[in-house]
Amino acid sequence: MKQRVKTDTSVRNRLRRFPEDDVLLLNYNDKYDKHRRKSSNLPIPSAYMMFLLILIVAVFMAVIVIEKKLPPGLKISEEELYPNRFIAERAMVNLINLTKFGPRVAGSYENEVLAVKYLVDEIKNVIAKSNKNLHFIEYNVQRSSGAFPLHFLDGMTNVYRDVQNVVVKVSPIKGSNSSLLLNCHFDTVTDSPGASDDGAACAVMLELLRIFSQSNIPLRHNIILLFNGAEENIMQASHGFITQHKWAKEVKAFINLEACGAGGREMLFQANSKNPWILEIYSKNAPYPYGSSLAQEIFESGLIPGDTDYRIFRDFGNVSGLDFVWSKNGYVYHTLFDDVYQVPVGSLQRTGDNIQALVLGIVNGHQLSDMSLYSSGGLVYFDFLGAFVVHWSEFIANIINASVLLLSLYSIYQNMLLASNEISQSRYIKLLLGSAFTHFITWILVLIVVLLIGISLTLLGRTMSWFTRPFWLLFLYVGPTICVAFSTVLFASRKYQKNIKSPWTKFQLYYDGNLLIFNFALLVGIIFRIRSAFIPLIWVIFPTVCNLLQGPIFKTNRDWKWLVYQMLALSLPFIQSFYLTLGAFYLFIPIMGRSGAGNNSELMIAAMIGLIFVGLFSYLTPFITLIRNPERVFSLLIGMFLISISLLILTPLGFPYSGDPNSPSPQRFMIVNTNRTYYDLSGNVRGGDTGYWVVDLDINSPNTVNNFVPEMKNAKPVDLDCELELYCGLPYLLPVRHFIWKTHWIPGPAPNLPIPTTFDYNKIDLENDIIRYQINVTGPDHICVMISPLPNIDLLEWSLVDGQPLASGELWKGRPTYFIYYAYVANPVPLTFDIDFKVPKKYNILKPVMDIAVTSHYLHGKNQRSNIFSEFLQQFPQWTAITAWTASYASYRV
Structure with missing residues (x-):
C-alpha cells in the first residue's frame, strides 16, 4: 500500500506539469477518491451487518422466551410445603368442574342453576374450613333488575331483569367500613365453554378465597369477591351489583379479572389515574408485573372491539381500580375451543400469585380508610421485561x-x-x-x-x-x-x-x-x-x-x-x-x-x-x-x-387456519337461522323471507368453505337490504354496524320459533306537540329493539332511563337510530316502556312517527338450533369455529 500511494503521488506531480491536462487530473482524482472511499473510509465489512441482523433475530428469540416464561404450578400435594400459597392445581380443579356444564349463557339452566349451585357449594365449603377467630365470612345470591345507557360499540341502552350475582365478603372480626372488590364473571357467550373467558378468573378467585379465609394473619379491611353472572350480557350483573347491592357503597377500590385470550401472562391494561397508589402497591408487591399505559391507550382508543366490567365500576360506581386481562392465544376467545386444555397451569399460578400479593397489599394498607388523601392526576406506567414496573404521575412525566x-x-x-x-x-x-x-x-x-x-x-x-x-x-x-x-x-x-x-x-x-x-x-x-x-x-x-x-x-x-x-x-x-x-x-x-x-x-x-x-x-x-x-x-x-x-x-x-385441538387458529363465522318479516302501515306483511344470515368475521369469508358447504355458493351480499330496512333487516344482537357491515344472506329453511315475539303499542297525543308511545314487547330471554324517528321528528325521552336517550352511532337514511338490548334470566318479563317524540306543529296523530324493528334471539337450550340447522352446520370443516343461534326480525312503521 505504501508503494501504491507513492506511485500515485508521483503521477499527480507529473500531471501538474502540464496545465492542458487539468481535465485528466480531475478525472483521475475522482476515480482515486471513489476507490479510497471504498477501501479505507468504510470500515465495516458487509458480513458485520449480516452478523448484526442475526444478532437482532437472536435478541427477538430471547425476548420471546422471556415473555413465554411461566412459574411452575403448585400441586395440592405440595400445600404443606407452601403454606398460605396459591395452589394452581386446586384452581384447575375448580375450572374443570365449572366448565363441565358447557356454555353458560345468561338465562340458561347451566348458568342460572348449575353454575350458581357449584359456586355456592364451594363457598360453603370454604366457610366451613375458615379461621373463624380472625375472619368473618358471609355470602348471598343477588338478583337485580335495571337499565343504563352504555357508550359501547355503536351505543346502546341496556335493560335487564333478574340477573344473578354470587357475592362473598371476607371481613376482619373487628370490622371495617372499607372494602376491596375482586370481580370475575362465570357466564359465557353462545357455544363457548368459557374456560379462559372468564371461568379461569373465577377459579382463581375461589382459590384466593380459601387462602384469605384460612390465613392466620388478620385483615385490616374487607375483601368482597363478586362472581357475576351476566357480563357477556353486556355487563349487566356488575351494574346490578355496583348500583344496588347492600355492600356496594363500602367498595373503595376494585380489581377486575378478564380474558380475551387463553393463558399467558395477565396484563394490567387499565389503571384509574385518580388513585395511582393502587399501581404503586402492584409494582411493589406483584412478583411478576406486566402492563403499560400504552395498552390502556390502545384499548381506550376503540381499536379493540370490546369492553369489561371495569367501565361499569368506574362510570356507575365512581370507583378506582385495576383491570387485568389474559391476551395471549386470542384464537380461542369466544369459540368452542376455549376449553380447559387451552389454559396452562402456569398461567393460573402466575395470576394467583400476583393477585394474592396485590389484594393483601391493598387491604392491609391504610389507603382504603380515606381515599381522598391519596388522589392525584394521570399516570404513566410500564414494566421492564416483567421484572419491575416504572411509574410516575403525568406531572412528573412532563x-x-x-x-x-x-x-x-x-x-x-x-x-x-x-x-x-x-x-x-x-x-x-x-x-x-x-x-x-x-x-x-x-x-x-x-x-x-x-x-x-x-x-x-x-x-x-x-x-x-x-x-x-x-x-x-x-x-x-x-x-x-x-x-x-x-x-x-x-x-x-x-x-x-x-x-x-x-x-x-x-x-x-x-x-x-x-x-x-x-x-x-x-x-x-x-x-x-x-x-x-x-x-x-x-x-x-x-x-x-x-x-x-x-x-x-x-x-x-x-x-x-x-x-x-x-x-x-x-x-x-x-x-x-x-x-x-x-x-x-x-x-x-x-x-x-x-x-x-x-x-x-x-x-x-x-x-x-x-x-x-x-x-x-x-x-x-x-x-x-x-x-x-x-x-x-x-x-x-x-x-x-x-x-x-x-x-x-x-x-x-x-393456508391461514388450523383446527389442531392443541393449537387451534380457526376461521370464525356467526350464522343465524332467521325469519324476517316486514309490515306496512296497515299492519299487513309487505315482505320477508327465511334463511341463514352469515356474519363474515375476516377478509377471507365466506368463500373459503365453498367446497365443504355447497349452500355457501348461494350467499349474497346484504347491501341493498341495508339501504331499505332498519339495521339491514337483520337480527343484530349488538349495535356493531360500524365494523360488522359486510355480511351475506343465504335463502334457507324457516327456523323453529316456539316462543312468539309480539309487539304492541298505544299511541297518545300529549300537549306541546308531543306524541307518546306505550310499548310492550314479549319474546324469548334475549330481545333487541331498534328505533329510528322519521324526518323532522325528535326522540325526546323514554322511561327506560333518565335523561336524553343515547343515540347509536349508526345512521340510517341520514336519520339517528336507537338500540335497546333487553334480557331476562328467570320468568318471562315483557319489555315495557314509554317513549315521547317531538313532532311538527299540527301533526296528524294518525301519521307514523318512527320505524321500529324487534328481534328475538334463542341463544341457548333446545331452541337454539333446529335439526336442519344443525345438519347445515356440521358440513363446516374442523378448522372453523361457528357461533350459531336462531332469531327473528320484524319491522314496523308506526
Missing part, C-alpha cells in the same frame, strides 16, 4: 420528557461543534435537517411498500398467511421494511452528502437526524399529554446519553469498540420496544380473525408491521453508510422475501 428533550437538543449541538473542523455549522444544520427529512420519507416509503405487498397478496387471494404462523411476518414485511429503510438512507447519503470525507460524520448526521424525529414525537406527547410518550422518551434518552459520553470516552477515535458502544447504548430501548411490540402482536393478530370482513386485515397488519419495525430499526439504518459492500445485505433481504412469497403462493404453508 418534567422528565421536557428535560430529556432539551438535553437531547444540546447533545446534537455538541456533535455539530465536533464536526465543525470538517463542516461549517450552517451547513451542518442543513444536512441534519435533510437527514431527519430522509428518515421521515423512509417511514412513508416503508408504508407504501408494505401496503403494496399487502394489496398484491389480497389480489392473489393469499391473505392472512401469518394468522396461524406469525413468523411469516418476518419475511413478508419486516425484511422489506429493513431493505427500504437501508436503501433510502444509503441513496440519500451518496447523493446529498457525497462531499463529506468522513463516513463517521455521515453516520452521525443520520443518527442525530433520527434523534430529531423522536424528539418531535416526544414533543407531541408532551403537548397532547399522551401517556405512552414513554416510548419516544426511551428512544431519546439513551441515544442522548450515548452522544454526550462518546466524546470524552473515544475523543476522535472510531473503531469496532465505538460500534459496540453504540449498539450497547441502543440495546435497552430496542429490547424494551420489541417487548412491547410482542405483546401487541399477541393481542392484535388473533383479533384480525374477528375484525369483520369489511376490514382488510392484511393491510392493517402490513401497516402495523411496517410502522413499528421502521421505528425499531431507525437507529440501525445509519450503519448502512459505513458498510463496504451493502449490496450483499440487500441481496440477502430480497432473497428471503422472494423465497417466502413463493412458498406462500405455491404451497399449503400459506
